[in-house]
Amino acid sequence: MNQPSQYAYPINSPFDLENTELYQRWRDQKLVNYPEDIADLIVEITDPRTLTLKEFSALQQRCRKTNMAIYVSKTGTDPDPEIPLALGRAFGLEDLNKNWLADENGLTSLKVVNEGIRQQYIPYTNKAINWHTDGYYNTADKQIHALNLHVVQQAASGGENALMDHEMAYLLLRERNPEYIYALMQNNALTIPARIDEGGTVVRKEESGPVFSIQPDGNLHMRYTIRVNNVIWANDPLTEEALNYLSQILYRNKEYVYRGRLEAGMGLISNNVLHDRAAFTDSETQQRHYYRARYFNRLVGTHFNL
Ligand SMILES: [Fe+2]
Numbered sequence: 001m002n003q004p005s006q007y008a009y010p011i012n013s014p015f016d017l018e019n020t021e022l023y024q025r026w027r028d029q030k031l032v033n034y035p036e037d038i039a040d041l042i043v044e045i046t047d048p049r050t051l052t053l054k055e056f057s058a059l060q061q062r063c064r065k066t067n068m069a070i071y072v073s074k075t076g077t078d079p080d081p082e083i084p085l086a087l088g089r090a091f092g093l094e095d096l097n098k099n100w101l102a103d104e105n106g107l108t109s110l111k112v113v114n115e116g117i118r119q120q121y122i123p124y125t126n127k128a129i130n131w132h133t134d135g136y137y138n139t140a141d142k143q144i145h146a147l148n149l150h151v152v153q154q155a156a157s158g159g160e161n162a163l164m165d166h167e168m169a170y171l172l173l174r175e176r177n178p179e180y181i182y183a184l185m186q187n188n189a190l191t192i193p194a195r196i197d198e199g200g201t202v203v204r205k206e207e208s209g210p211v212f213s214i215q216p217d218g219n220l221h222m223r224y225t226i227r228v229n230n231v232i233w234a235n236d237p238l239t240e241e242a243l244n245y246l247s248q249i250l251y252r253n254k255e256y257v258y259r260g261r262l263e264a265g266m267g268l269i270s271n272n273v274l275h276d277r278a279a280f281t282d283s284e285t286q287q288r289h290y291y292r293a294r295y296f297n298r299l300v301g302t303h304f305n306l
Pocket of ligand 1: 132
């Protein structure tokens, strides 16, 4: 096995496998009053562009516990990009990952596109997207630490999202077998093959890295996709077992998995938690439109609790 990436950072982190005492303290704290219902993640706000201190604190408090919060605002179908951008700034998020299909302002408009290059990518179709964290195919120095979504319009039917705190996934895996964490921290745990265009040019190099990594500030990052095509997993029995258990956690779809449908004016702020998307059907008047913002840093003031 490759040396786990955690050893690159000599920091006191509960996510370090060597640090059992600290881990146990963190785990016990994490499980106290952990929200069971998606309703517990929801905060009603007036306008994300002008958050009050009270609204901000309510959102931040939830993010500190579960790495995510859902807001219900009164902006409805207002498509102003400032809505998600201003909210991101309120949480110290400036460093947008402007991927090649992003809009000029760095946001990505997720909606069904029937022309051009976008139609080849699942996010721009009405198909389901299975469990993942965002940016798992990015290079190690461009990993995504915060992911926000804002709904301008929801589809006529379908389009629910499932959400799971990646720290809770870590916790359940480590409780089952700490060696699962060891396997998923290997530097070659998950490899995304190079993307080669029709002319044979390498558009994106092969990217190999861990699933779980400990950041310089001691926080946990997760890089994951449950999809099986076009990904290469480390070929050892422990990794296979760990992945099977993680699938079970995600698919049993009960404890610690939140599922719900975000409506216009609602949104998610998160430290790039695990999520999926159900398939949906648009109509003439109800065409699903999400703004997606990906950032290279975490939501401010959401360091792990001890
Ligand atoms: Fe995503």
